[in-house]
Amino acid sequence: MPNTRPLGIQIAYLLKDRGVDVVFGIPGVHNQEMYRGLEEAGIAHILARHEQGAGFMADGYARATGKAGVAFVITGPGLCNIMTPMGQAYSDSIPMLVISSCLDDVVARRGQLHQMKNQLAAAETVCDWSEEAQSAESTYALIDRAMSEFQMNRPRPKHIQVPIKQLKEPASLYAKRDWMNISWEIPAIEMNEVATLLIKSKRPVLVLGGGAIEAVTEVRAFLKICNAAVFTTYAGRGIVDTTYNFLFGSNLARPTSSNVLAKADLVIAVGTELGEVDLWREELGHTARLVRVDVDVSSQNQHSDLFIHCAAKNFFAALAMRVSTNKTQWSSNEVANARRKWRHEVGVEQPEIIKVCDALRTCLPKNTMIYSDMTQLAYSAKEIWDMDMPGHWHHPSGFGTLGYALPAAIGGAISRRGLPTIAIVGDYGFQFTMQELAVAVELELSLPVLLWNNGKLGEIEDSMIRAQIAPNAVTTHNPDFCKLAKAFGAKSTSPKTVTEMQKEVLAAFNKSGPTLIHITPEIKA
Numbered sequence: 001m002p003n004t005r006p007l008g009i010q011i012a013y014l015l016k017d018r019g020v021d022v023v024f025g026i027p028g029v030h031n032q033e034m035y036r037g038l039e040e041a042g043i044a045h046i047l048a049r050h051e052q053g054a055g056f057m058a059d060g061y062a063r064a065t066g067k068a069g070v071a072f073v074i075t076g077p078g079l080c081n082i083m084t085p086m087g088q089a090y091s092d093s094i095p096m097l098v099i100s101s102c103l104d105d106v107v108a109r110r111g112q113l114h115q116m117k118n119q120l121a122a123a124e125t126v127c128d129w130s131e132e133a134q135s136a137e138s139t140y141a142l143i144d145r146a147m148s149e150f151q152m153n154r155p156r157p158k159h160i161q162v163p164i165k166q167l168k169e170p171a172s173l174y175a176k177r178d179w180m181n182i183s184w185e186i187p188a189i190e191m192n193e194v195a196t197l198l199i200k201s202k203r204p205v206l207v208l209g210g211g212a213i214e215a216v217t218e219v220r221a222f223l224k225i226c227n228a229a230v231f232t233t234y235a236g237r238g239i240v241d242t243t244y245n246f247l248f249g250s251n252l253a254r255p256t257s258s259n260v261l262a263k264a265d266l267v268i269a270v271g272t273e274l275g276e277v278d279l280w281r282e283e284l285g286h287t288a289r290l291v292r293v294d295v296d297v298s299s300q301n302q303h304s305d306l307f308i309h310c311a312a313k314n315f316f317a318a319l320a321m322r323v324s325t326n327k328t329q330w331s332s333n334e335v336a337n338a339r340r341k342w343r344h345e346v347g348v349e350q351p352e353i354i355k356v357c358d359a360l361r362t363c364l365p366k367n368t369m370i371y372s373d374m375t376q377l378a379y380s381a382k383e384i385w386d387m388d389m390p391g392h393w394h395h396p397s398g399f400g401t402l403g404y405a406l407p408a409a410i411g412g413a414i415s416r417r418g419l420p421t422i423a424i425v426g427d428y429g430f431q432f433t434m435q436e437l438a439v440a441v442e443l444e445l446s447l448p449v450l451l452w453n454n455g456k457l458g459e460i461e462d463s464m465i466r467a468q469i470a471p472n473a474v475t476t477h478n479p480d481f482c483k484l485a486k487a488f489g490a491k492s493t494s495p496k497t498v499t500e501m502q503k504e505v506l507a508a509f510n511k512s513g514p515t516l517i518h519i520t521p522e523i524k525a
Contacts, residue, residue: 007136007162007171009037011099014140014174015070016041018147022061022414024054025072030101030114033167034072046414046443049435051078053407055085056433059094060371060408063394064415068095068150075101075164076114079123084401086157087126091398092235093210095155097146098123102132102161120161128156134163136171144177154211154296186318190308194268194291195322201266202329204228205286207252209278210235211271211294211312213390218316225320227328229264229335231257233278234397236271238387245332251383252278254342258285268293271312274302277397343384350380352521353452357381359498360450363505368392368420369412373405375426376459377452403432406449410436413445420509421445427453427478434484440514441489448508449490450501450517451481485516492516497524 011034015023022044027035038045048054051073058069069089073082079100089096102119103112116122124130128149133139139162146158198204206228212219216239223230229246232239237250251257258281261267267286270293274284284290284302292304293315308315347354357380364370370393372378378395387393394412396404409423430451440447461474482492490513495501501519508515 003173004170006033006036006168007139008033008035008167009040010136010171010174011139011143011162012037012041012043014143016043017174017176018143019067020070022046023070023072024048024057024061024411026051026054026074026078027072028074028078030075030164031072031078031167033164034099034101034162046410046439048407049438050433051081052084052403053433053436053439055082055096055098056088056404056407057411057414057436057439058096058098059085059089059092059404060394060411061415062089062094062096062411063391063408064369064412064421068097068147069411070097070099073098073100074114075103075161076116076119078114079119079159079161080116083123083126084399086123086159088396088399088401088404089157090127092396093155094157095150096157097143098127098157098159100159100161101164101167104163104165123159123161126157127159130159130161132161132163133166135166136169139166139171140174186310186314187308190306191315191318191322193306194308195319197266197289197291198226198268198319198323198326201326203264204266204268204326204328205261205264206230207233207267207269207272207274207284208236208239209233209270209272209274212236212239213271215239215270215312215316216390218313218320222316222320226323226326227330228268228326229260229328229330231261233272234382234393234395236390237382237385238390238392242386242388246328246330246335247386248335249339249342249383249386251339251342253280253383254345255281256338256341258283260338261285262287264288267291269302269304270294270315275398276301277400346380346384350376352523353377353380354384355498355525356452356501356519356523357385359502360505361385363502364422365420365506365509368422369416370394370422370424371405371409371412372424373426373429374400374402374459375424375429375452376454377426377450378424379459381424402429404429406430407433407436407439409447409449410440410443410445413440413447414443421447422505423447423449425449425451426458427451427455427481428457428476430481437485437488437490437514437516444512445514446509446511447514448505448517449514450505450519453478453481453518453520481516481518485514490514490516492518494518495523
């Protein structure tokens with residue numbers, strides 16, 4: 001390969017050298033130079049139907065692999081369209097790298113194609129940082145900075161924009177490099193203090209978030225010597241074995257979970273912000289000391305008595321060395337009764353949905369990766385559905401965007417060829433990104449898309465009623481979703497019973513191309 005080639009080509013080779021094997025995006029006249037070297041470098045490109053879809057695909061790919069999801073977009077509207085996925089990735093700590101083109105001069109010239117007042121600043125509102133590369137060297141440095149920070153810090157999206165003229169200019173080769181091994185320091189004094197608190201504790205509670213997923217082995221080993229009660233956030237499901245006697249599950253959002261936490265004499269929250277979307281109330285409900293463990297020192301939604309800046313994996317390994325046993329006053333009956341009560345509450349609130357959740361859970365193959373949208377089916381499932389493995393249910397929790405599941409599942413399925421992936425969508429949210437169904441058809445992805453159609457914004461209707469507001473603008477005129485799927489070239493089915501639904505879901509995993517599985521609240525048990 002020549003030492004000097006257009007920067008667009010060099011970017012492709014740099015990304016490949018840094019472990020990138022697929023890029024999501026849409027080419028345009030402003031960013032076409034970034035496409036010049038993709039095929040030559042051996043990077044696959046997935047053509048989305050909208051930049052929002054490209055961003056969600058990159059997000060879904062990153063969640064499935066743990067690697068950075070990379071997206072290419074054009075100046076102006078292309079960047080604006082991907083800002084919603086960037087905001088989602090920011091709130092959910094997803095490593096996403098967005099590389100866009102930008103105009104060479106926005107000061108002296110006006111009326112240019114795709115011109116914005118301040119593209120750089122716009123992107124910065126929804127990502128960790130947004131920078132412009134003024135040279136080949138700064139482009140390489142920024143890409144390496146992003147890739148390094150994905151490993152070293154809390155992973156969050158980054159944006160790099162490169163002037164159009166710069167993309168065409170000859171550029172020297174980037175420097176080869178070996179990635180560093182990150183080793184988080186374990187603060188010994190603080191760890192000793194936590195161990196002392198835990199040894200004295202009779203009713204300790206762990207709250208495990210998505211940031212503790214990497215520590216599943218260490219957590220399970222720790223719980224064999226310390227019988228703490230455990231809550232998980234929605235993102236933390238699967239960290240603890242479902243047979244563990246003191247697992248309260250992902251029920252933090254149940255109002256009476258605060259009563260359980262009030263009984264604790266020590267709470268240790270690991271890898272979670274304890275934010276609004278975790279609790280749906282102002283306070284956790286504890287009166288005991290709260291220890292928080294996180295790689296992000298800025299995350300302090302609930303006041304902690306002790307904060308430990310440490311990775312979850314290292315924290316539990318170090319704690320296990322300091323605690324040999326712990327006698328608990330929690331009882332398995334106490335846990336089982338609380339969980340039974342909370343499940344009953346979900347069943348009362350959503351009687352049609354709970355039977356679908358139960359049937360789906362029992363039929364999905366082991367190792368199925370689930371991507372869900374903002375829909376009542378997913379809201380209920382996240383509370384009553386224990387996961388066998390962590391990192392296998394992905395939901396747009398923080399930013400809470402509609403239209404996430406389908407494109408994110410496509411990104412996940414691309415990285416999981418031969419392994420089961422499913423999307424769970426609602427009738428309204430599906431219409432935000434339904435055009436990406438064409439991508440799944442194009443790639444022949446064996447992807448079941450389970451569509452829950454209640455013909456309205458059900459959660460908003462319920463919220464309005466609770467607030468004593470006459471439900472307004474919540475019902476919709478929907479298309480014939482099965483015919484729509486067929487128009488895209490996908491398969492479709494509309495099972496009338498949960499047993500039929502189970503059969504259709506299992507069959508969809510073995511078909512060439514996606515299958516839309518349309519169900520309604522009238523589905524029979």
